[in-house]
Amino acid sequence: MNPIIRFDQVSVQVREKVILSNISFALFTGEKAVLCGKSGSGKSSVLRTFIGLHAVARGGVYFQQMPLTPVSVHAIRSATAYIGQEPVLGAERVRDALLLPFQFKSHRNHRPSDVRLIEVLNRLHLTADILHQKSSRISGGEKQRIALARGLLLGKSLYLLDEITSALDADSKQAVFDVFSDPRLTVLSVAHDSDWLARCDRIFELEAGRLVQVGHYGNT
Amino acid sequence: METLDIEMPRMALLYALCLLPWLLLRALGLLLSRDIGISVLRMSVQLALVGFYLKWLFDLNNPWFNGLWILMMLLVADFSILRRAGLKVRYFALTTFTAIAFSIVFSTAFLVVLVIQPAHYYDARYIVPLAGMILGNCLQGNVIALERFYSVLRKNENEYATFLMLGATRQEAVQMYFRDAIKAAINPTIAGMATMGLVSLPGMMTGQILGGSEPWVAVKYQIAIMICIFTSTTLATIINLKLSLNSAFNAFDVLRDEVIDKQS
Structure with a gap:
């Protein structure tokens, strides 16, 4: 089986500062992995490098054996959902935020029905009432789940999650775990939360831009 | 008189x-x-x-010298726009020059050749001051458009990246900032036209009246120049921003850090 994500001796420099050094790992379809390490160790940079937001100085990044290039980056981005600590919803109302991607040419013909919207919201323990709320009025945890819902509506299979569990309460966290129990979905996350770590298949530990350890919860 | x-x-x-x-x-x-x-x-x-x-x-009154003078004004405007917009000259000099040169030549030629119709279309008394006035106003608009567009984009880097991740092309992802920058650039000209004559007597009209022109002639020239300023500012800002995108982003559609002049 080919890995869905592969980093092969990747080094990244931003403004002449090395932020990732010689990183190599592979992640297979359905795996849930977490990147750990101190602040500034390069965890978020791994996620951002995979979607082409940081230029690779040395080595290669691969998505399903396809190298990251200016051409392949579009395919990578369309298969991947990237959700940060403070996700940008990009519209005044929640409903418009959920439908935002369907305004773009690439998704224009796949606009979901209201039934589908509510179904996805319910999966994330959100009710239909939230659709009419202002994006600025909802909590951080709700924003993250709306961003996740958007990924699910787009049928994304790979999720890059940057510290999303910090804003989630126990119930919402359970909803997110349930969604990602789907073996078709692959997750590469940044987290410190022990519940999250315990549910991940693999833990990558970073230190000053280097991958220092790979293991499972309890043995890292 | x-x-x-x-x-x-x-x-x-x-x-x-x-x-x-x-x-x-x-x-x-x-x-x-x-x-x-x-x-x-x-x-x-x-x-x-x-x-x-x-x-x-x-x-x-030689057409080549008149053209040379306008070329020099365009070059000075080009550097001035980029310096004031906080962008590196070496990345945008050509695109900004193309945008302002096209819009100034187009609107000045339209005004002189089709509307005023002097005996010689290259008459320095017409093309030099008219091109200068249009360019001066166009310069302001381009500074506002570029500065606004790139500063808002840098401030909203995460939002821009989110749009890309949601399937937007670069063009779609920057559209909101693009419209906002164009609007900010042409708003002063639109507001200026709406209040013209009420808040202040425009400089060109005052100058012509002092120079002995009939008020009606001065009014017509003022209307002509305002319409040309509006046209050329709109044209130049749209062309300039559109062309600048190719230099400003890398092949992965990420804004290049090195194009921003940190000292400004």
Whole structure:
């Protein structure tokens, strides 16, 4: 089986500062992995490098054996959902935020029905009432789940999650775990939360831009 | 009717008027003597040089020299726009020059050749001041458009990346910032047209009336120049922003850090 994500001796420099050094790992379809390490160790940079937001100085990044290039980056981005600590919803109302991607040419013909919207919201323990709320009025945890819902509506299979569990309460966290129990979905996350770590298949530990350890919860 | 000349002793009297604001500012504790002195001196020297040059240019009235003068104005405007917008000249000099040159040549030619129709379309008395006025206003618009677009984009880097991740092309992802920047750039011209004659008498019209023109002729010239300023500002800002995108982003559609001038 080919890995869905592969980093092969990747080094990244931003403004002449090395932020990732010689990183190599592979992640297979359905795996849930977490990147750990101190602040500034390069965890978020791994996620951002995979979607082409940081230029690779040395080595290669691969998505399903396809190298990251200016051409392949579009395919990578369309298969991947990237959700940060403070996700940008990009519209005044929640409903418009959920439908935002369907305004773009690439998704224009796949606009979901209201039934589908509510179904996805319910999966994330959100009710239909939230659709009419202002994006600025909802909590951080709700924003993250709306961003996740958007990924699910787009049928994304790979999720890059940057510290999303910090804003989630126990119930919402359970909803997110349930969604990602789907073996078709692959997750590469940044987290410190022990519940999250315990549910991940693999833990990558970073230190000053280097991958220092790979293991499972309890043995890292 | 001839415009009354201002003789040297009366010019000296005029410079003496500067002492009034200088004294008032000094009384307020604003020690701006050096800045005021340099500004008044620069203005006088620069305008005197332009005066000599324009007199020579008008007497010569050669299409090549007129064109050369406009080319020089465009080059100065090009560098000035980029410096004031906080962008590196080496990445955007060509795109900004293309945008302003096209819009200035287009609107000045439209005005002179189709509307005013002087005996010689290259007449320095028409094309030099008209192109200069249009360019001066166009410059402001381009500074606002570029500065607004790139500063808002940098501030909203995460939002832009989110749009890309949601399937937007670069063009779709920047559209909101693009519209906002164009609107900010042309708003002063639109507002200026709406209040023209009510809030202030426009400079060109005042100049023509002082120069002996009939008020109606001056009014028509003012309307013509405002429409050309509006047209060229809109054209130049749209072309400039569109062309700048190719230099500003890398192949992965990420804004290049090195195109921003950190010192400005």
